[in-house]
Amino acid sequence: MPEPDASPRHEIAHLGHVELLTPEPEKSLDFFVRVLGLTENGAAGDSVYLRTWDDYEHHSLKLTAAATSGVGATALRASSEAALRRRVAAVERRGLGIGWAEGEPGLGPTYRFRDPDGHLMELYWETERYRPPAHLRPALKNQAQAYPGRGVGVRRLDHVNYLAREAAANGGFVCEALGGRVTEQIRLDSGVISGQWTHFAQKSYDLVYTNDRTGSSGRLHHIAFATDTREDILRAADIALDNGIFIETGPHKHAIQQTFFLYVYEPGGNRVELCNPTGRLIFAPDWETVTWTEAERAKGQAWGLKTIESFHTHGTPPVPPRAPG
Template sequence: MTPPLGDIAHLGHVELLTPDLEGSVRFFTEYLGLTENGGSGDSVHLRTWDDYEHHSLTLTPHTTSGIRRTALRTSSEDALQRRVKEIEASGRPGRWAEDEPGIGKLYVTSDPDGHEIALYWESEWYQAPPELKPGLKNQPQAKPGHGVGVRRLDHVNFLAASVEPNGDFIRKQLGARPTEQIRLDDGRIAAQWLTFSNKSYDVVYTEDWSGSQGRLHHIAFATDTREDVLRAADLALDTGVFIETGPHKHAIQQTFFLYVYEPGGNRVELCNPLTRLVLAPDWPLITWTEDERKKGQAWGLKTIESFHTHGTPPIEG
């Protein structure tokens, strides 16, 4: 792939805010099977077993829930500088920072909706301690023997007051391509899925019913198999984790899913999209109509009302 497609290598990590740090840490370590890997101030860094970097997720205590930062790793130092130049030429503000362990300098900016986006190249490869050494040398860490054992951070779904300006930013300034979208009868784009690589999507924007800016719909972690998603549902039932909807299969992107809430209130998806790649360089943008979406998910499950109304931080009233 030639620039700009290919300048962003992948979704690196996210920072979630939580009013219940202890409960959130317990959810991500005991239920999902992530590993703690140090902290910064009051924040806790965690990682999935198949991530090669220092952390996949940062949990930061706060008075409310939501997402603070989404970090994207570039494919080279030159790619980082190209994207920064493109962002600055568009008039968007940005700054350089070095405020995360295992990560070099980050260029911190935001999308039109106000979600913080950080780009970086320099990254410290994870070295597992003896108790977490994998049996295979091409695996960064041993698989956890507890919880769901999610493989990696898969995607972020942002809520936005308006989808199109944000999709345009991700496409024009960061070099993504849209793969699927929903167009309402009045012409508005209600949701758009975009990818930086041959994954079917890395970032999603969904219209926020409240008109608010900077909120989160969900973050998602990929599992090895569909059976892991089913096991996650059983584990949620056994451990008191709230299941919002699923397991089932999405019509859009065909992802097998389960949606749960972590104790801080943020929605988390367990998904199995690993078999679906977009390999065609001329992949056509798939547009779904309002009538098509009313049919529900792939096998007929109707979209639950809270899927359209729950976001973080919560809206009063």
């Protein structure tokens, strides 16, 4: 029998869906459906399930009414039943497991756990393929759903960027327990790793960790949706403007991962990125992590305006200001 942690690469197939918490559920739902172009696919309790037109599963986003903003559970699909069991065992050996749960629409048994920073995560294998109703049936059978022709029309859920006390500790967990790999990172002059971009398959990043300047744990920097073209990013800026959506920064181009981007705040206060291309494709099995220095990052983006201060300070849920003393 192979060693439980042996060859964990590719045992996580991809990022499945993410849960976003919002204190403004009706306004947030309007944003994701009418402005971004997602499609509703059911509701349960305080949650609404939404999907992008090119994701193949039941939902891409679980939008949950809550007292404050932030990220709920992030779900990762394993590459097989056996791979799921091996990754669950690896998580449990690290003392971060919560346990098995059932009942989530579109999913079979789901294993819940936390990363070292406390973010809630899930692993699953069994999933329901989306079967569109007649009015959403695409002309091409290899497409999950007809293009909605509404708002930005985002194509798929792309990645999640978490804030954490220690980016490297969480990136290490993703690599060692889940079989991910660090594609790019930032190393400060002090030697501290302040950010890591990790991936599971050929897309160059799926989960990102950046150090939280407040020293808090379990917060969100942003979730990201891929658009079909770079021109969609420019159109998204006009759509956001016309709908009173706050544009934080962009459109610009990142140096790290070379992503063309726009960052906005949805009505619940969470940062949402629209991105294209969604990371480079990495084919090299022996990829060497690209490390950016503090001086290199001080230059800001590849091109566009300098990174604004809120990009380094805004996260959800908000952190109450410290009392003087």
